[in-house]
Amino acid sequence: MADIDRIRNVARHVQREVNAGHEVAVVVSAMSGTTNQLVAWARDAAPLHDAREYDAVVATGEQITAGLLAIVLEDMGVNARSWQGWQLPILTSNAHGSARIDDVNGEELVKRFRELGQVAVIAGFQGMHKETGRITTLGRGGSDTSAVAIAAAIHADRCDIYTDVDGVYTTDPRVVPRARRLEKIAYEEMLEMASLGAKVMQVRSIELGMVHNVRIFVRSSFDRPEDIDPHQNQPPGTLICDESEIMEHPVVSGIAFSRDEAQISVRLVPDKPGVAAAIFGPLADANINVDMIVQNVSPDGATTDLTFTVPAADYARANAVLVKSKDKIGYDHLDGSREVAKISVIGIGMRSHAGVAAQAFKALAERQINIRAITTSEIKFSVLIDTAYTELAVRALHSLYGLDK
Amino acid sequence: MADIDRIRNVARHVQREVNAGHEVAVVVSAMSGTTNQLVAWARDAAPLHDAREYDAVVATGEQITAGLLAIVLEDMGVNARSWQGWQLPILTSNAHGSARIDDVNGEELVKRFRELGQVAVIAGFQGMHKETGRITTLGRGGSDTSAVAIAAAIHADRCDIYTDVDGVYTTDPRVVPRARRLEKIAYEEMLEMASLGAKVMQVRSIELGMVHNVRIFVRSSFDRPEDIDPHQNQPPGTLICDESEIMEHPVVSGIAFSRDEAQISVRLVPDKPGVAAAIFGPLADANINVDMIVQNVSPDGATTDLTFTVPAADYARANAVLVKSKDKIGYDHLDGSREVAKISVIGIGMRSHAGVAAQAFKALAERQINIRAITTSEIKFSVLIDTAYTELAVRALHSLYGLDK
Numbered sequence: 001m002a003d004i005d006r007i008r009n010v011a012r013h014v015q016r017e018v019n020a021g022h023e024v025a026v027v028v029s030a031m032s033g034t035t036n037q038l039v040a041w042a043r044d045a046a047p048l049h050d051a052r053e054y055d056a057v058v059a060t061g062e063q064i065t066a067g068l069l070a071i072v073l074e075d076m077g078v079n080a081r082s083w084q085g086w087q088l089p090i091l092t093s094n095a096h097g098s099a100r101i102d103d104v105n106g107e108e109l110v111k112r113f114r115e116l117g118q119v120a121v122i123a124g125f126q127g128m129h130k131e132t133g134r135i136t137t138l139g140r141g142g143s144d145t146s147a148v149a150i151a152a153a154i155h156a157d158r159c160d161i162y163t164d165v166d167g168v169y170t171t172d173p174r175v176v177p178r179a180r181r182l183e184k185i186a187y188e189e190m191l192e193m194a195s196l197g198a199k200v201m202q203v204r205s206i207e208l209g210m211v212h213n214v215r216i217f218v219r220s221s222f223d224r225p226e227d228i229d230p231h232q233n234q235p236p237g238t239l240i241c242d243e244s245e246i247m248e249h250p251v252v253s254g255i256a257f258s259r260d261e262a263q264i265s266v267r268l269v270p271d272k273p274g275v276a277a278a279i280f281g282p283l284a285d286a287n288i289n290v291d292m293i294v295q296n297v298s299p300d301g302a303t304t305d306l307t308f309t310v311p312a313a314d315y316a317r318a319n320a321v322l323v324k325s326k327d328k329i330g331y332d333h334l335d336g337s338r339e340v341a342k343i344s345v346i347g348i349g350m351r352s353h354a355g356v357a358a359q360a361f362k363a364l365a366e367r368q369i370n371i372r373a374i375t376t377s378e379i380k381f382s383v384l385i386d387t388a389y390t391e392l393a394v395r396a397l398h399s400l401y402g403l404d405k
Numbered sequence: 406m407a408d409i410d411r412i413r414n415v416a417r418h419v420q421r422e423v424n425a426g427h428e429v430a431v432v433v434s435a436m437s438g439t440t441n442q443l444v445a446w447a448r449d450a451a452p453l454h455d456a457r458e459y460d461a462v463v464a465t466g467e468q469i470t471a472g473l474l475a476i477v478l479e480d481m482g483v484n485a486r487s488w489q490g491w492q493l494p495i496l497t498s499n500a501h502g503s504a505r506i507d508d509v510n511g512e513e514l515v516k517r518f519r520e521l522g523q524v525a526v527i528a529g530f531q532g533m534h535k536e537t538g539r540i541t542t543l544g545r546g547g548s549d550t551s552a553v554a555i556a557a558a559i560h561a562d563r564c565d566i567y568t569d570v571d572g573v574y575t576t577d578p579r580v581v582p583r584a585r586r587l588e589k590i591a592y593e594e595m596l597e598m599a600s601l602g603a604k605v606m607q608v609r610s611i612e613l614g615m616v617h618n619v620r621i622f623v624r625s626s627f628d629r630p631e632d633i634d635p636h637q638n639q640p641p642g643t644l645i646c647d648e649s650e651i652m653e654h655p656v657v658s659g660i661a662f663s664r665d666e667a668q669i670s671v672r673l674v675p676d677k678p679g680v681a682a683a684i685f686g687p688l689a690d691a692n693i694n695v696d697m698i699v700q701n702v703s704p705d706g707a708t709t710d711l712t713f714t715v716p717a718a719d720y721a722r723a724n725a726v727l728v729k730s731k732d733k734i735g736y737d738h739l740d741g742s743r744e745v746a747k748i749s750v751i752g753i754g755m756r757s758h759a760g761v762a763a764q765a766f767k768a769l770a771e772r773q774i775n776i777r778a779i780t781t782s783e784i785k786f787s788v789l790i791d792t793a794y795t796e797l798a799v800r801a802l803h804s805l806y807g808l809d810k
Contacts, residue, residue, distance in 0.1 A: 004449045045473045045480070056487050060468050067459070071451050071458045081458070
């Protein structure tokens, strides 16, 4: 949220839902300027600060928005009250700064829906550690996580997430102008989309929704409530739900891609037990996140090549780690490239359709796009190609699987 | 507090106390800019806002300072943690915006002093309503009240109040350059000084201190910790304490004055039961605070004059109320003046010394200062005079009672 005007806009959305006869709990994040100020103060106080105190300071951002939204709602004649994380309570682990929600008590909220018709305005991003009673924060995307956890606790029909986009698209519309907004997407698909760079929601919130079967509706926070047609079945947005709720499942739901990859190949390593551990152990120790891993069956049974990807920013560091471990691993040489992109094709329909990936390989070959590596899983496959071909490949696959129409 | 630098200065004071071997609980107020911003947002959200939500919003100011001070202290190597009002808890009435403290639980703080040597940093000005569990604020001067209440709960040796002055003076130094800072002042005297316009501390905090026998030390927040001589018995400031702790009690401790008064005389009212009620009832209904009241024994037994003072700002309104009630009261006419000042002479020593007031009347008469009205109580007396003579009268009385030396 940016300022009081955005809070007013949220309040009108809430009023619209109340007028439509719904019981509403609304989870708020901080105004962006406020969070920046709080973080700056904490840094100014000490560069290395106690995470518990930092949480107490930054959690005020959401507390302020919750109080202000309740004030605006009351002013509109909507019965509302604000709730801090500790008031419900929302109990969490004590990993300050990135706490995990353990339990949400929604009883009082449900009672107030029924008895008072009261809207609950809840400070997102925060909770209370169940033993120390101290304020915790949930870390990045925490307000979405709060919303999903609260929706689960009160058995909400739906959890609306207001974001800066109006839903989940078949791919990035900036690359493929014919990309379409999906009406529905299954949790599993959305998880793949999210972890592959479609930055609509954090993986954690979607996982939580999947576990508790919370229907999550991604919609735009820029929509004006007065523009929404109350007779429409569903306002613009994408519903993230159980696959059983999606009647006609396409084979492929979306194409994700990431240019933020670098490829490293370890050449002529001894093909014997323990070599993978020798390579990936030191990388894990250096906190480098390894993504695709490809190891082929060795032709001679003595040596093999091993290829994997790391975030482009970690490319130099990963190489240094491997050079340091050269004797231990026993490889011949390293090669690699920072100019690679990963293209992923995602769809629950793949489970029941054979040959989906083969079609892609053929389409890419016809366009002279060399595939560096391939990985597959139950509902997606990914190919690693040269960065220069990213747009061409994404557009080709988008058409191939009928997502253009 | 103004900013991080002021927080750092407070932290150095705390460190100094810790180094001197004390167990320290420090109560903080909000940074002034923060409170202004929070109040502005709440007003912007709605001109008439729910007091409970307003409290939730403005209480974040103290929460932020508490977290930041704890961060700074930790950074200095001082073991510290922040406490919100609801965490101790500090339980209050539900008069949001001006809640009364009902109970403070200091057990955990004392335990942590003993076991961890941990400094408690407590958000002032706030508490939690004991039944609803909602955040309350204490209103004006609330942080001082928090400090005194917490000092009582943990049986502190002393409650230091850092203010923008370095203590309590015999009178306003801007009027009498020879005014002296008092080393000690009794609660009762300070209550009279405070309610008469010496704006060092709110009456409420002093009352609380008196009831729980908390020694309150008023000192300057501008003092730099490094300038304080650790070998000095007491740093610069004034101790507000029980009168038994003050060895040599002067007859008069201070001269207070207020120019913010207006006098109204109700002339020729029937001298019969119920007439005072007929005058002051309507004024109370109009929320006008009546201070001095003087009614003389009537010479003829039929009619009398009744004089009282009201805040200068309410003068016109008070007159209008009385004009409206003229028939009911049955007076002849009204007169009065906004150009009056009240001078008060305060001292516990008056209890045992006769003729203290008489000396003042003589000294004022010698300077041709006309006394409009007189009221007396056990430890003070006040005279109402023309505003123009304020400085002259205060200086004369300051000398008369030996306060210059």
